[in-house]
Amino acid sequence: MDVQVLRCFVAVADGVTVTQAAAEARLTQPALSRALRRLEQEVGAQLFQQVGRVLRLTPAGRAFRDHADAALQRLDRGLRALQETVSPESGLIPLAFLHSLGTWLLPPLITGFRERFPLSRFELRQGSEAVLVESLLGGTADLLLTAGDPGHPLITWERLLTEPLWLAVPPGHRLARRRRARLAEVAEEPFILLRHEQGLRSVTEALCRAVGFTPRAGFEGDEVATLRGLVGAGLGVALVPRPHSAAPARGPSYLQVTDVEAARDIGIARLTSRTLPPNSERFLGHVRQHAVSVAAQEHSAAEES
Template structure:
């Protein structure tokens, strides 16, 4: 059984036409069609069936694809590991991270790491918390940086830092001239929140409960950038990770206020699959992230 045939089967099962998959494999379309038929003969079942102009996996094909995905992923990771043993200063770090961390933490960590290992490459994925966990479980990322311990039996998590959360209000808000407020002071106001399933949504709801109320939801978004924009438009308030000295701009006329009655913060950590043997570059990145954030906490970043 040829690995390239398995990759072509994988590609067709995921939606490519046989012609497109053949072009990727640099063979002719008839040659790939014959190879796929031989694969079905070896497996002993019809794996693909024509639906209109394209091929779709059969029920047997969907089952077989799960094992093909795992086998190809294992093979690719094995090649990476061997390459890094042969040349330990190279390699690939496959990292998934929260959208909000792409503006400051991830760039800092990647830049510092590449100063020591300039030939290491990065494969980066952005997502919400639920999507990040799936990246690890699907083996499409080796590491993830996210908020809070995912509390998953297959995942190991280590805290990197505690990130402050601030109450974002429009510059014309009744509290905007103050630097510190109690979260309870906005109990009756509309809140701009991320959708359920995002970590920041859970943290916000938990802090509001601690302050004695449930947030009145005015809008549910998928990115913190959207929350900022809607707060700036005067549609509500929001708990947002941001620096307290962030200045209001014409595009984002927002004031960030320190919360005093509850501990407005969230844990940021790095995680990986407990049972997976990580490539050397990924293990080095974990060490670097833990060391760099510890130094930052001591004022050396």
């Protein structure tokens, strides 16, 4: 059974057109169509049916697709292990990360690691926490940088850092000129929140409940940057990490919360039962060292202030 054809089958099963799959495989469209028909003959069942101009999976195709994808993932892991045995310095590190960590935590991690191991390569995925957990469980990521423990029985998570959360209020807000505020002071105002599948949403709701109210959603977004922008536009308030780069001149004001400890844990996750490939294990050690260094810097800055 041809591995390239199996990859094309999975791609078409996932919605890629035959023309696109053929181009990516450097085949002509007729050649790939013939190869898919030969695959059907090999497995002894029709895998696709034509619906208009689109190919749809048959029941047999749906049953075969998951097994084919799992086989390809195992093959890819085997090829990675082989490559890292032959050339351990140039191994691939599949890493998933939360959107909001891509602007401040991820860049120095990768830069520092590649200074030590310049031939290493990264395959990066970003998204919501639910999507990233699936990438870890599905084997398309070795490690996951996220906020909070996913709480999955197959996943081991370890805390790296604690990131403060600030009360963001619009320019001109009655609290905007202050440096600190109680969260309870905005109990009656609309909150700009992440969607329910995002970890920061549950953290925000828990902190609000701790001071005696349930936040009223004025808008639900997908990224922390969106929340900051909408607060800056005057649509509500939010609990968010403070920007790690220069904030826009007309952006929100950020106030320290005084009536509850407002923070979220940043950590790294991996599958409990899986032994990491050498380069991913090496990167995990690098992440731990970086976290210790950042914590020491924050402690020193706190003492000086």
